Amino acid sequence: MTTLARCTSCRAALRPDERGRQGCLSCQEIVYRGLRDLSGRTGLYAALSEALSPSRSGADGPRTSGGAAEPSLGVDSRVLDLMSPTTGVHAVLLSWATDWARLMHRPFDDPRFNSVCRGLAHHLGWAVYHHPAWADFATEIGLQVALCREAIGQAPRRLPAVGTCRTLLTDHTQCGGDLHYQPDTITTRCRACHTAAPVDWRAIHAAVTGTAA
Template identity: 35%
Template sequence: MNESAECLICHRGLHADEAGRYACRHCTDRIDGNLRALAGPDGLYARLGAQLAPGAGNGGPAVSGSRTAPVPLRLEVLNLMTAGGPVLGPLETWVRDWETHGWAELLEAGTLQQRVDHAARTLRFNLEWAVAHHPAIDEFAHEIWQMRRQCQAQITGERPPRRIPVACPCGAVLRVTLDTTGVQCPGCTAQYGHKEVLRLPMAERRPAAA
């Protein structure tokens, strides 16, 4: 049980009906939405298959209706689709972790798409248990968000969000984006929520070396 009075993900104060949870309801809904976006026949993972051809998803020509992708393939997309890649690999790692607590069941049979769908489904089904009992829910939330962003970037050609250097009162520089939900200062270990970190002053640019 969370002994603090704040969400471990966004570091906002928990409401009375969220007491004891590790994540607020807003962050819980965001995790659920990210898992839902990854899975299913129209989900981000399934849509990666149409991006294997060079130029696809980045203003290039559309992929033909052939089931056989042309060669050479876009290796960054292929990597996202592999069993040990940054989508299915971490999803099943979290399922294994939750399974040790009796709150998930791993399924390693079937196609890669079926395994992604099962992992996302079982993680969503047991999400309420995790936000109430799993102290690494912030790490889990970050990894699921990264999966979604990586898939979206390959499908839409979206560039990663621009990082803004802001200064902590201790003097350390934090590089954050407008989407940053929370961050810990590496210098003084101060915790900042979304609103708090965006209120920090911009860090001064260092002069170029002569």
């Protein structure tokens, strides 16, 4: 007897070589890339401090949206929130890293940001099989990456539609709305009726690279 298991993030059916995983390989790769993008000297987290430096707060700096009456302090409060030692990106990742170390019965001795990212990236293979909150972790990393990009004015590229919604409406016609992939939550959703659709990586790849069949 076979059980049909699905990725807990994108809901795609797991392939035979993915049996036993909570998340599919593609979602694990997205999380890996997120940790890589956050860390390092040119990573998103380093870019937050860069965005705080006064020399960068001019035309180059993060743009604030909203009303014209917004006071210009030269510093984006979103950047400060993300750098908060208690609730910012570092704190969020640190809490996952200490939790993983505890569950793996491993010592945890280097709380520096890049080291935390490296450690999490290194143990993704364990977490995708064994961590009880893998899907929450995957969503969290995607969210932190998206928040950082937004705060430093590197908003995620708007992706093209990846398909057409086939949800049956109450009048028994198909919705026909555009399906859009949302990287921060690893879901595909209809713009019209907001129904979540299975994530089709091949369709997303084709849409992004402009090679749609």
